[in-house]
Amino acid sequence: MDGMHDLGGKQGFGPIDVNETEVPFHADWEGRMWAIAQCGRGRDGWTIDWWRHCRELIDPVDYLARPYFDSWMQAYTATYIDSGAFSLEEIINAKSDQPPIEPPAAIDTRQVLKDVQSQATRFDRPLAQTPQFQIGDRIITNQLTTSHHTRLPAYARGKPGIIYAYHGAHIFADACAQGSERPDHIYSVVFEARDLWPEAQQKNDRVFLDLWESYLESA
């Protein structure tokens, strides 16, 4: 999707606030939104990439202007409504239109720390087909992608790169966002900054992206 979220290399955003106070949460509601995301139920069939896509679909003005965890609220709310967990009217009224249902039993911080460990979700899957590329191979990335979710950013489309590392086969994000689990070989690909940016012709800097084989052609 050619959305506002695809920010790599876009210009005009100005300086970075480097003097931010180093605290985990800057307001109570940020912490509560993060926590809801970690422990809320009612997400049968959701995938991480479908959720990312729902966040990308936020109105571009809201995406840029509203606070970060506010966009999580809107992405979770939209994804829940889409799944039928509650309705638009219920969230607008901030009230369920049904009698309350007993929530899951409370857990304490010690149990939370175990749950954090159990969130080490693996995305690698077996794949019989042998990888097409080897370390050092020259590739070119696809120019045309998809109007749905993809993890090939605009700034790295149609660009030459070199296979830097191979990581086995992982669930392919583009398919995962549409509810299907299809493994594809994944590589770290290195791009020369001078191949990406007009002003970087004299630089030796490099940009590394983790890209699925479906994004790549032999060069």
Added chain:
Amino acid sequence: MPSFDPDTVSEIHQHLHSHLPSESALRVKALETVLVEKGLVNSQTIDAWVEAYSEEVGPKRGALIVAKAWSDPAFKASLLGDAVSTIDQLGYLGKATAHLKVVENTPEVHNLVVCTLCSCYPFSILGMAPNWYKTAAYRSRAVRDPRGVLQEFGVEVEDDIEIRVWDSTAELRYMVLPERPANTDGLSEEALAALVTRNSMIGTDRNLQANV
């Protein structure tokens, strides 16, 4: 079940844009209330999650990993070769680190981590990401103007040092292993960990200092 249909979700977003209150705190409160009433979340459990990420899961974990790598060459080799099982031995494997890679700074190379497409971050070892990491300014510029970004953070990188920017486009996550500061011989792991800044593990800090 989800529709997996972008048009459906775009339409929901338009309604939310028009009808939700403007204030973020009220929005999140509404979501929590509805989820509690639907039996999908427990508010005390939310309290416990906030506490865990405020007190336990944070960059001090990453700092200890760095200090161990500075102190023990075998640990460092293991960390660079297989970060996942190495942090698992410390009990730090978890949220977003099942495919962790550690990249090493050297006198010739500086590493910088970003997620241009969203805000991917190795939560179980660094805790909550700083706000700046999630802003359009950082996400847009880190891949294009890394030296300018570093300058804003007060880090000068000489022209002959190669900058490697890692854009977290898949489920691999990256942590930078900064260089050990000079004049730290004989310091304990705990004392070394206290010298490690969060930003140095993202790559927006480079020249760590010994306490004087």
